[in-house]
Amino acid sequence: MYRFLLTPRWIGFHLLVLALIPAFLFLGRWQWGRFEERSASSARITANLASAPVPLDRLDAIGGSVPESREYRLVTATGRFDTAHEVVVRRRTQNSQVGYYVVTPLVTPQGAVLVNRGWVPMGATAEAAPAVPAPPSGEVTVTGRLRPSETEDSTGIRNRPGLPPRQVLLVNTADLGRGLPYRLYGGFVELTAQRPQGGPAPDPLPAPDVGGGGGLNLAYAVQWWLFIGVAVAGWVLLIRREARDLRAAEQEPHATAAV
Structure with a gap:
Protein backbone atom coordinates (compact mmCIF):
# COMPACT_ATOMS: atom_id res chain seq x y z
CA MET A 1 0.00 0.00 0.00
CA TYR A 2 2.83 2.41 0.80
CA ARG A 3 5.05 1.56 -2.13
CA PHE A 4 4.02 4.91 -3.66
CA LEU A 5 6.40 6.53 -1.15
CA LEU A 6 9.30 5.29 -3.31
CA THR A 7 8.09 6.96 -6.50
CA PRO A 8 10.18 9.89 -7.82
CA ARG A 9 7.46 12.43 -6.97
CA TRP A 10 7.26 11.30 -3.35
CA ILE A 11 11.01 10.98 -2.98
CA GLY A 12 11.29 14.61 -4.04
CA PHE A 13 8.65 15.55 -1.47
CA HIS A 14 10.54 13.65 1.27
CA LEU A 15 13.73 15.47 0.41
CA LEU A 16 11.93 18.82 0.50
CA VAL A 17 10.57 18.15 4.00
CA LEU A 18 13.97 16.91 5.19
CA ALA A 19 15.55 20.12 3.87
CA LEU A 20 12.93 22.37 5.46
CA ILE A 21 13.34 20.95 8.97
CA PRO A 22 17.00 22.00 9.50
CA ALA A 23 16.36 25.27 7.66
CA PHE A 24 13.49 26.18 9.99
CA LEU A 25 15.56 25.02 12.96
CA PHE A 26 18.47 27.26 11.92
CA LEU A 27 16.21 30.29 11.34
CA GLY A 28 14.57 29.79 14.72
CA ARG A 29 17.93 29.56 16.47
CA TRP A 30 19.12 32.68 14.65
CA GLN A 31 16.07 34.63 15.79
CA TRP A 32 16.56 33.28 19.31
CA GLY A 33 20.13 34.56 19.26
CA ARG A 34 18.89 37.99 18.18
CA PHE A 35 16.33 37.88 21.00
CA GLU A 36 19.04 37.17 23.58
CA GLU A 37 21.32 39.85 22.11
CA ARG A 38 18.64 42.55 22.05
CA SER A 39 17.31 41.62 25.48
CA ALA A 40 20.81 41.91 26.95
CA SER A 41 21.36 45.23 25.15
CA SER A 42 18.00 46.59 26.33
CA ALA A 43 18.71 45.58 29.93
CA ARG A 44 22.20 47.09 29.79
CA ILE A 45 21.03 50.42 28.34
CA THR A 46 18.12 50.65 30.79
CA ALA A 47 20.45 50.04 33.74
CA ASN A 48 23.01 52.56 32.45
CA LEU A 49 20.38 55.25 31.97
CA ALA A 50 19.12 54.69 35.53
CA SER A 51 22.58 54.91 37.08
CA ALA A 52 23.68 57.92 39.11
CA PRO A 53 25.96 60.39 37.29
CA VAL A 54 29.70 59.96 37.90
CA PRO A 55 32.67 62.12 36.90
CA LEU A 56 33.66 61.60 33.28
CA ASP A 57 37.24 60.55 34.07
CA ARG A 58 35.95 57.52 35.99
CA LEU A 59 34.55 55.99 32.77
CA ASP A 60 36.66 57.54 30.00
CA ALA A 61 40.18 58.82 29.50
CA ILE A 62 42.07 61.20 27.27
CA GLY A 63 42.82 59.30 24.06
CA GLY A 64 40.89 56.29 25.34
CA SER A 65 37.74 54.57 24.14
CA VAL A 66 34.29 53.83 25.52
CA PRO A 67 33.38 50.13 25.71
CA GLU A 68 29.84 49.00 24.96
CA SER A 69 29.24 48.22 28.64
CA ARG A 70 29.59 51.93 29.53
CA GLU A 71 27.52 53.39 26.71
CA TYR A 72 24.71 55.68 27.95
CA PRO A 196 24.24 77.34 34.65
CA GLN A 197 21.37 76.67 32.27
CA GLY A 198 22.03 79.65 30.00
CA GLY A 199 19.66 81.11 27.43
CA PRO A 200 18.20 79.61 24.24
CA ALA A 201 19.66 76.20 23.41
CA PRO A 202 19.43 73.50 20.74
CA ASP A 203 16.58 71.03 21.11
CA PRO A 204 17.51 68.36 23.68
CA LEU A 205 18.25 64.89 22.36
CA PRO A 206 15.69 62.24 23.34
CA ALA A 207 16.75 59.27 25.41
CA PRO A 208 17.53 56.15 23.36
CA ASP A 209 14.68 53.83 22.51
CA VAL A 210 15.50 50.54 24.23
CA GLY A 211 12.78 48.79 22.23
CA GLY A 212 10.86 45.72 23.33
CA GLY A 213 13.91 43.77 24.41
CA GLY A 214 13.79 41.50 21.35
CA GLY A 215 10.21 40.35 21.89
CA LEU A 216 9.55 40.34 18.15
CA ASN A 217 12.60 38.14 17.57
CA LEU A 218 11.30 35.70 20.19
CA ALA A 219 7.97 35.52 18.37
CA TYR A 220 9.75 34.86 15.08
CA ALA A 221 11.86 32.09 16.68
CA VAL A 222 8.76 30.31 17.99
CA GLN A 223 7.09 30.79 14.59
CA TRP A 224 9.97 29.11 12.71
CA TRP A 225 9.98 26.18 15.13
CA LEU A 226 6.22 25.80 14.75
CA PHE A 227 6.75 25.59 11.02
CA ILE A 228 8.74 22.40 11.64
CA GLY A 229 5.64 20.83 13.18
CA VAL A 230 3.49 22.13 10.34
CA ALA A 231 5.85 20.64 7.74
CA VAL A 232 5.96 17.23 9.45
CA ALA A 233 2.21 17.18 10.11
CA GLY A 234 1.49 18.15 6.50
CA TRP A 235 3.84 15.44 5.28
CA VAL A 236 2.07 12.79 7.40
CA LEU A 237 -1.40 13.98 6.37
CA LEU A 238 -0.54 13.89 2.66
CA ILE A 239 0.84 10.36 3.01
CA ARG A 240 -2.31 9.19 4.78
CA ARG A 241 -4.56 10.86 2.23
CA GLU A 242 -2.64 9.28 -0.66
CA ALA A 243 -2.85 5.84 1.01
CA ARG A 244 -6.58 6.30 1.60
CA ASP A 245 -7.19 7.31 -2.00
CA LEU A 246 -5.24 4.30 -3.29
CA ARG A 247 -7.11 1.97 -0.95
CA ALA A 248 -10.43 3.38 -2.16
CA ALA A 249 -9.37 2.99 -5.80
CA GLU A 250 -8.44 -0.67 -5.19
CA GLN A 251 -11.72 -1.44 -3.43
CA GLU A 252 -13.91 0.23 -6.07
CA PRO A 253 -13.56 -2.56 -8.76
CA HIS A 254 -14.43 -5.24 -6.17
CA ALA A 255 -17.51 -3.32 -5.12
CA THR A 256 -18.58 -2.95 -8.77
CA ALA A 257 -18.04 -6.67 -9.45
CA ALA A 258 -20.11 -7.63 -6.42
CA VAL A 259 -23.02 -5.60 -7.75
Whole structure:
Protein backbone atom coordinates (compact mmCIF):
# COMPACT_ATOMS: atom_id res chain seq x y z
CA MET A 1 0.00 0.00 0.00
CA TYR A 2 2.83 2.41 0.80
CA ARG A 3 5.05 1.56 -2.13
CA PHE A 4 4.02 4.91 -3.66
CA LEU A 5 6.40 6.53 -1.15
CA LEU A 6 9.30 5.29 -3.31
CA THR A 7 8.09 6.96 -6.50
CA PRO A 8 10.18 9.89 -7.82
CA ARG A 9 7.46 12.43 -6.97
CA TRP A 10 7.26 11.30 -3.35
CA ILE A 11 11.01 10.98 -2.98
CA GLY A 12 11.29 14.61 -4.04
CA PHE A 13 8.65 15.55 -1.47
CA HIS A 14 10.54 13.65 1.27
CA LEU A 15 13.73 15.47 0.41
CA LEU A 16 11.93 18.82 0.50
CA VAL A 17 10.57 18.15 4.00
CA LEU A 18 13.97 16.91 5.19
CA ALA A 19 15.55 20.12 3.87
CA LEU A 20 12.93 22.37 5.46
CA ILE A 21 13.34 20.95 8.97
CA PRO A 22 17.00 22.00 9.50
CA ALA A 23 16.36 25.27 7.66
CA PHE A 24 13.49 26.18 9.99
CA LEU A 25 15.56 25.02 12.96
CA PHE A 26 18.47 27.26 11.92
CA LEU A 27 16.21 30.29 11.34
CA GLY A 28 14.57 29.79 14.72
CA ARG A 29 17.93 29.56 16.47
CA TRP A 30 19.12 32.68 14.65
CA GLN A 31 16.07 34.63 15.79
CA TRP A 32 16.56 33.28 19.31
CA GLY A 33 20.13 34.56 19.26
CA ARG A 34 18.89 37.99 18.18
CA PHE A 35 16.33 37.88 21.00
CA GLU A 36 19.04 37.17 23.58
CA GLU A 37 21.32 39.85 22.11
CA ARG A 38 18.64 42.55 22.05
CA SER A 39 17.31 41.62 25.48
CA ALA A 40 20.81 41.91 26.95
CA SER A 41 21.36 45.23 25.15
CA SER A 42 18.00 46.59 26.33
CA ALA A 43 18.71 45.58 29.93
CA ARG A 44 22.20 47.09 29.79
CA ILE A 45 21.03 50.42 28.34
CA THR A 46 18.12 50.65 30.79
CA ALA A 47 20.45 50.04 33.74
CA ASN A 48 23.01 52.56 32.45
CA LEU A 49 20.38 55.25 31.97
CA ALA A 50 19.12 54.69 35.53
CA SER A 51 22.58 54.91 37.08
CA ALA A 52 23.68 57.92 39.11
CA PRO A 53 25.96 60.39 37.29
CA VAL A 54 29.70 59.96 37.90
CA PRO A 55 32.67 62.12 36.90
CA LEU A 56 33.66 61.60 33.28
CA ASP A 57 37.24 60.55 34.07
CA ARG A 58 35.95 57.52 35.99
CA LEU A 59 34.55 55.99 32.77
CA ASP A 60 36.66 57.54 30.00
CA ALA A 61 40.18 58.82 29.50
CA ILE A 62 42.07 61.20 27.27
CA GLY A 63 42.82 59.30 24.06
CA GLY A 64 40.89 56.29 25.34
CA SER A 65 37.74 54.57 24.14
CA VAL A 66 34.29 53.83 25.52
CA PRO A 67 33.38 50.13 25.71
CA GLU A 68 29.84 49.00 24.96
CA SER A 69 29.24 48.22 28.64
CA ARG A 70 29.59 51.93 29.53
CA GLU A 71 27.52 53.39 26.71
CA TYR A 72 24.71 55.68 27.95
CA ARG A 73 26.14 55.89 31.47
CA LEU A 74 25.47 59.33 32.94
CA VAL A 75 28.61 61.40 33.48
CA THR A 76 29.48 64.91 34.62
CA ALA A 77 32.26 67.25 33.53
CA THR A 78 33.17 70.85 34.37
CA GLY A 79 34.92 73.25 32.03
CA ARG A 80 34.45 75.99 29.47
CA PHE A 81 32.83 75.61 26.05
CA ASP A 82 35.13 76.35 23.10
CA THR A 83 32.81 77.71 20.42
CA ALA A 84 35.77 78.49 18.14
CA HIS A 85 36.06 74.77 17.42
CA GLU A 86 32.34 73.97 17.44
CA VAL A 87 31.02 71.81 14.57
CA VAL A 88 27.61 70.71 13.36
CA VAL A 89 26.85 67.13 12.35
CA ARG A 90 24.84 66.84 9.15
CA ARG A 91 21.90 64.56 8.27
CA ARG A 92 20.56 64.04 11.77
CA THR A 93 16.80 63.59 12.12
CA GLN A 94 14.65 64.65 15.04
CA ASN A 95 10.89 65.22 15.18
CA SER A 96 10.69 63.92 11.59
CA GLN A 97 12.93 66.77 10.40
CA VAL A 98 16.44 66.64 9.02
CA GLY A 99 18.89 68.95 10.72
CA TYR A 100 22.17 69.05 12.60
CA TYR A 101 23.65 68.03 15.92
CA VAL A 102 25.66 70.80 17.59
CA VAL A 103 28.95 69.47 18.98
CA THR A 104 31.05 71.81 21.12
CA PRO A 105 34.29 70.94 22.94
CA LEU A 106 34.15 71.42 26.69
CA VAL A 107 37.68 72.20 27.84
CA THR A 108 38.52 70.76 31.27
CA PRO A 109 41.81 70.80 33.24
CA GLN A 110 42.59 67.28 31.94
CA GLY A 111 41.76 67.96 28.28
CA ALA A 112 38.46 68.35 26.44
CA VAL A 113 35.33 66.32 25.81
CA LEU A 114 33.04 66.75 22.82
CA VAL A 115 29.53 67.64 23.98
CA ASN A 116 26.53 67.09 21.72
CA ARG A 117 24.47 70.04 22.91
CA GLY A 118 21.38 69.06 20.91
CA TRP A 119 19.67 69.40 17.55
CA VAL A 120 18.95 72.40 15.32
CA PRO A 121 16.99 72.53 12.03
CA MET A 122 18.60 73.03 8.65
CA GLY A 123 19.42 76.46 7.32
CA ALA A 124 18.10 77.88 4.07
CA THR A 125 20.06 75.26 2.08
CA ALA A 126 22.07 72.16 2.86
CA GLU A 127 25.27 74.17 2.37
CA ALA A 128 24.22 77.11 4.54
CA ALA A 129 25.26 77.18 8.18
CA PRO A 130 22.32 76.64 10.56
CA ALA A 131 21.44 79.04 13.33
CA VAL A 132 23.09 77.72 16.50
CA PRO A 133 22.33 79.12 19.97
CA ALA A 134 25.49 79.94 21.91
CA PRO A 135 26.38 77.92 25.01
CA PRO A 136 26.76 79.55 28.43
CA SER A 137 29.98 81.50 28.86
CA GLY A 138 32.31 80.89 31.76
CA GLU A 139 32.60 77.69 33.73
CA VAL A 140 29.85 75.14 33.08
CA THR A 141 29.07 71.75 34.63
CA VAL A 142 27.40 69.40 32.18
CA THR A 143 25.61 66.11 32.73
CA GLY A 144 24.99 63.74 29.87
CA ARG A 145 24.99 60.28 28.36
CA LEU A 146 28.41 58.87 27.51
CA ARG A 147 28.70 57.65 23.92
CA PRO A 148 31.54 55.95 22.03
CA SER A 149 33.18 57.70 19.09
CA GLU A 150 31.09 57.27 15.94
CA THR A 151 32.44 55.33 12.97
CA GLU A 152 31.08 54.34 9.57
CA ASP A 153 30.58 50.77 10.85
CA SER A 154 28.75 51.75 14.03
CA THR A 155 26.40 54.25 12.37
CA GLY A 156 26.05 53.09 8.77
CA ILE A 157 26.84 56.68 7.71
CA ARG A 158 29.46 56.98 4.99
CA ASN A 159 31.96 59.74 5.68
CA ARG A 160 33.14 61.97 2.85
CA PRO A 161 35.38 65.00 2.37
CA GLY A 162 34.51 68.33 0.80
CA LEU A 163 31.89 69.46 3.32
CA PRO A 164 31.35 73.13 4.16
CA PRO A 165 33.56 74.51 6.93
CA ARG A 166 32.78 73.25 10.44
CA GLN A 167 30.36 70.62 9.15
CA VAL A 168 30.95 66.89 9.61
CA LEU A 169 29.04 63.66 9.16
CA LEU A 170 30.31 61.71 12.19
CA VAL A 171 31.13 62.51 15.80
CA ASN A 172 34.49 60.81 15.47
CA THR A 173 36.83 61.98 18.22
CA ALA A 174 40.00 60.93 16.39
CA ASP A 175 39.07 62.93 13.29
CA LEU A 176 37.74 65.95 15.16
CA GLY A 177 40.72 65.99 17.50
CA ARG A 178 43.19 66.69 14.68
CA GLY A 179 44.38 70.28 14.82
CA LEU A 180 42.78 71.06 18.18
CA PRO A 181 44.99 72.78 20.79
CA TYR A 182 44.11 70.13 23.39
CA ARG A 183 43.59 66.36 23.57
CA LEU A 184 40.14 64.77 23.61
CA TYR A 185 38.51 62.10 25.68
CA GLY A 186 37.79 58.94 23.71
CA GLY A 187 34.01 59.26 23.75
CA PHE A 188 31.58 62.16 23.65
CA VAL A 189 28.66 63.27 25.82
CA GLU A 190 25.02 63.79 24.87
CA LEU A 191 23.94 66.73 26.99
CA THR A 192 20.99 66.20 29.34
CA ALA A 193 21.54 69.08 31.81
CA GLN A 194 23.96 71.91 32.52
CA ARG A 195 24.67 74.47 35.22
CA PRO A 196 24.24 77.34 34.65
CA GLN A 197 21.37 76.67 32.27
CA GLY A 198 22.03 79.65 30.00
CA GLY A 199 19.66 81.11 27.43
CA PRO A 200 18.20 79.61 24.24
CA ALA A 201 19.66 76.20 23.41
CA PRO A 202 19.43 73.50 20.74
CA ASP A 203 16.58 71.03 21.11
CA PRO A 204 17.51 68.36 23.68
CA LEU A 205 18.25 64.89 22.36
CA PRO A 206 15.69 62.24 23.34
CA ALA A 207 16.75 59.27 25.41
CA PRO A 208 17.53 56.15 23.36
CA ASP A 209 14.68 53.83 22.51
CA VAL A 210 15.50 50.54 24.23
CA GLY A 211 12.78 48.79 22.23
CA GLY A 212 10.86 45.72 23.33
CA GLY A 213 13.91 43.77 24.41
CA GLY A 214 13.79 41.50 21.35
CA GLY A 215 10.21 40.35 21.89
CA LEU A 216 9.55 40.34 18.15
CA ASN A 217 12.60 38.14 17.57
CA LEU A 218 11.30 35.70 20.19
CA ALA A 219 7.97 35.52 18.37
CA TYR A 220 9.75 34.86 15.08
CA ALA A 221 11.86 32.09 16.68
CA VAL A 222 8.76 30.31 17.99
CA GLN A 223 7.09 30.79 14.59
CA TRP A 224 9.97 29.11 12.71
CA TRP A 225 9.98 26.18 15.13
CA LEU A 226 6.22 25.80 14.75
CA PHE A 227 6.75 25.59 11.02
CA ILE A 228 8.74 22.40 11.64
CA GLY A 229 5.64 20.83 13.18
CA VAL A 230 3.49 22.13 10.34
CA ALA A 231 5.85 20.64 7.74
CA VAL A 232 5.96 17.23 9.45
CA ALA A 233 2.21 17.18 10.11
CA GLY A 234 1.49 18.15 6.50
CA TRP A 235 3.84 15.44 5.28
CA VAL A 236 2.07 12.79 7.40
CA LEU A 237 -1.40 13.98 6.37
CA LEU A 238 -0.54 13.89 2.66
CA ILE A 239 0.84 10.36 3.01
CA ARG A 240 -2.31 9.19 4.78
CA ARG A 241 -4.56 10.86 2.23
CA GLU A 242 -2.64 9.28 -0.66
CA ALA A 243 -2.85 5.84 1.01
CA ARG A 244 -6.58 6.30 1.60
CA ASP A 245 -7.19 7.31 -2.00
CA LEU A 246 -5.24 4.30 -3.29
CA ARG A 247 -7.11 1.97 -0.95
CA ALA A 248 -10.43 3.38 -2.16
CA ALA A 249 -9.37 2.99 -5.80
CA GLU A 250 -8.44 -0.67 -5.19
CA GLN A 251 -11.72 -1.44 -3.43
CA GLU A 252 -13.91 0.23 -6.07
CA PRO A 253 -13.56 -2.56 -8.76
CA HIS A 254 -14.43 -5.24 -6.17
CA ALA A 255 -17.51 -3.32 -5.12
CA THR A 256 -18.58 -2.95 -8.77
CA ALA A 257 -18.04 -6.67 -9.45
CA ALA A 258 -20.11 -7.63 -6.42
CA VAL A 259 -23.02 -5.60 -7.75
